[in-house]
Amino acid sequence: MSEAASVRGLREQIRSGSRSATEICREALATVKALESSLHAFVTITEEHALKRAAEIDKDPRRWRDKPLSGVPIALKDNLCTRGIRTTASSRMLESFLPPYDATVVSRLEEAGAIIVGKTNCDEFAMGSSTENSAFGPSRNPWAPDRTPGGSSGGSAVAVASGMTPVALGSDTGGSIRQPAALCGLVGLKPTYGRVSRYGLLAFASSLDQIGPLARTAYDAAVVLAVIAGADPADATSTPTPAADYAAALTGDIRQIRIGVPWRLLENGVDPAVLQAFRVALDVIRARGAVVEHVDLPHAKHAISVYYLIATAEASSNLARYDGVRYGYRAPNTADLGSMYARTRRLGFGPEVKRRIMLGTYVLSAGYYDAYYLKAQQVRTLITGDYQRAFDQVDAVAMPTTPTAAFRLGERTADPLQMYLGDVFTVSANLAGLPAISIPCGFTQEHLPVGLQLTGRRFEEAALLRLADAHERDTDWWQRTPELGI
Amino acid sequence: MSFRVTTSEVEAIAALARIELDGPEVELFARQLGDILGYARELQAVNTSDVAPTAHVAGSQDTERPDEIRPSLDRTSALQNAPDAWSEGGLFKVPRVLG
Numbered sequence A: 001m002s003e004a005a006s007v008r009g010l011r012e013q014i015r016s017g018s019r020s021a022t023e024i025c026r027e028a029l030a031t032v033k034a035l036e037s038s039l040h041a042f043v044t045i046t047e048e049h050a051l052k053r054a055a056e057i058d059k060d061p062r063r064w065r066d067k068p069l070s071g072v073p074i075a076l077k078d079n080l081c082t083r084g085i086r087t088t089a090s091s092r093m094l095e096s097f098l099p100p101y102d103a104t105v106v107s108r109l110e111e112a113g114a115i116i117v118g119k120t121n122c123d124e125f126a127m128g129s130s131t132e133n134s135a136f137g138p139s140r141n142p143w144a145p146d147r148t149p150g151g152s153s154g155g156s157a158v159a160v161a162s163g164m165t166p167v168a169l170g171s172d173t174g175g176s177i178r179q180p181a182a183l184c185g186l187v188g189l190k191p192t193y194g195r196v197s198r199y200g201l202l203a204f205a206s207s208l209d210q211i212g213p214l215a216r217t218a219y220d221a222a223v224v225l226a227v228i229a230g231a232d233p234a235d236a237t238s239t240p241t242p243a244a245d246y247a248a249a250l251t252g253d254i255r256q257i258r259i260g261v262p263w264r265l266l267e268n269g270v271d272p273a274v275l276q277a278f279r280v281a282l283d284v285i286r287a288r289g290a291v292v293e294h295v296d297l298p299h300a301k302h303a304i305s306v307y308y309l310i311a312t313a314e315a316s317s318n319l320a321r322y323d324g325v326r327y328g329y330r331a332p333n334t335a336d337l338g339s340m341y342a343r344t345r346r347l348g349f350g351p352e353v354k355r356r357i358m359l360g361t362y363v364l365s366a367g368y369y370d371a372y373y374l375k376a377q378q379v380r381t382l383i384t385g386d387y388q389r390a391f392d393q394v395d396a397v398a399m400p401t402t403p404t405a406a407f408r409l410g411e412r413t414a415d416p417l418q419m420y421l422g423d424v425f426t427v428s429a430n431l432a433g434l435p436a437i438s439i440p441c442g443f444t445q446e447h448l449p450v451g452l453q454l455t456g457r458r459f460e461e462a463a464l465l466r467l468a469d470a471h472e473r474d475t476d477w478w479q480r481t482p483e484l485g486i
Numbered sequence B: 001m002s003f004r005v006t007t008s009e010v011e012a013i014a015a016l017a018r019i020e021l022d023g024p025e026v027e028l029f030a031r032q033l034g035d036i037l038g039y040a041r042e043l044q045a046v047n048t049s050d051v052a053p054t055a056h057v058a059g060s061q062d063t064e065r066p067d068e069i070r071p072s073l074d075r076t077s078a079l080q081n082a083p084d085a086w087s088e089g090g091l092f093k094v095p096r097v098l099g
Helices: A007-016 A021-039 A047-059 A104-111 A154-161 A178-184 A218-228 A272-287 A300-321 A337-348 A351-364 A369-393 A416-421 A427-432 A461-473 B007-016 B023-045 B075-079
Strands: A042-045 A073-077 A115-120 A167-172 A187-190 A210-215 A258-261 A291-294 A396-400 A436-443 A449-456
Touching: A007 A021, A007 A218, A021 A042, A021 A047, A021 A073, A021 A115, A042 A154, A047 A115, A073 A154, A104 A115, A104 A218, A115 A154, A154 A167, A154 A178, A154 A210, A167 A187, A167 A218, A178 A187, A178 A436, A178 A449, A187 A218, A187 A461, A210 A218, A218 A436, A218 A461, A258 A272, A258 A369, A272 A291, A272 A396, A272 A436, A272 A449, A272 A461, A300 A351, A300 A369, A300 A416, A300 A427, A300 B023, A337 A351, A351 A369, A351 B007, A351 B023, A369 A427, A369 B023, A396 A461, A416 B023, A436 A461, A449 A461, B007 B023
Parallel strands: A073 A115, A073 A167, A258 A291, A258 A396
Antiparallel strands: A042 A115, A167 A210, A187 A210, A187 A436, A396 A449, A436 A449
């Protein structure tokens, strides 16, 4: 990566006046246009809006020059509401939805000088791990276009990995920032539950959803997190705990930081190439003075079951609002209100969303509630307790982000359970509400990126970013870029 | 773990979820929900006696704020995305409810 294409580099260019926001914006839009037909990162490209914003920034340098993201192009997952800009969640249901308000993260980014160049493709309503559940077709992995970029924030990962934008926002309910970051060779951070306001995020599973950055470096992720973090009266789950100066935490000093590895959890089902890259990453961190030891998470093996019961239960409730009345698609020519609801939802939702609503309705229904939903909530308590105990012993827990590198398009679509099992290492951070980051830590023999995941104590994003940055200083994985033929 | 969800259960759930399904979809969901729930039944082996359920991990206490009137979405904006609305009357329109 050239320094110029990072948040740090672009900010310096704006500050010194060596390039205008308009020039930077035009360059980003040109890259988007050159690559979009082969990679499909976006649902909507907001060229007019972006150039108008860039001109405003150029016109008033005194106001904008020193803002943390002044003139920085950014891509937003298309489940984040943008006032007057189509927001679809990659669903037919919202194909022409124009939000009447901005998500809090969107207004914070714009106040910080960021320029939104487009809304990125994702799995429909963020339900999936490959972007193949998008109603508008899958995104493609820049490292291997016959493979998925992961999901559900796949389009955001593609935009950053292919150099369209230096940073993007995604949302993470069970790994939807970290898994595509891992599969595309990026830094992806899911903040602590409550760290970032979800006002204006189209809700999937409200006890799990968080918004976070995808970037090329820990520094760039730190700058974006500092902008979007913090209390918001519009989201009662946002925390009053003040956000830290995340960039200032990147000192390179990780001496005596204790890293726990749940080796028992990694005994089965992890690709040997992934495990090899993971071991090398641990060596790198150890060489800088961190202490790596074994840690036990005895209930983490149940996380997939717990997650897919709780997330679908919450989704079945959240998605009840898509009924063809107040916004979104409505099926035409129905006889009465009841059949309008049922046909609207038949035609507006894709198969995975229907499957999850059905599963969630099932586990909440009379006679099954105790056996599935209540049981899952109890095991959630045990998973959270495992982490609490682990954090008495260590400062962060390390795992591979995913058991395998990027898989082929179509490889897992026929068997939903198989797709779900790939989320084994990411879902527990959401269940326990903990911050977790995925960072690039190597490649397979097929030149596919591998991700290292670090999970930390509540609100200790700074510690994770410091570890990520320290690992970056001693490796060059993050500097590699895919060959894109432009 | 093998576990069966019947097609009539799928039809009952679809009615609760207000989703119209055709025959092949009912068959498919019966099989797939059976697979997923069958897998999730591994939780039955976990001892959860005396374990409290976790509904959320917000960790926050109730907070208070002054009860002040603040601006909210105006009626025109609230209606602008409706598939059918009577804007002068400020109403959403739906197909008939009673036969």
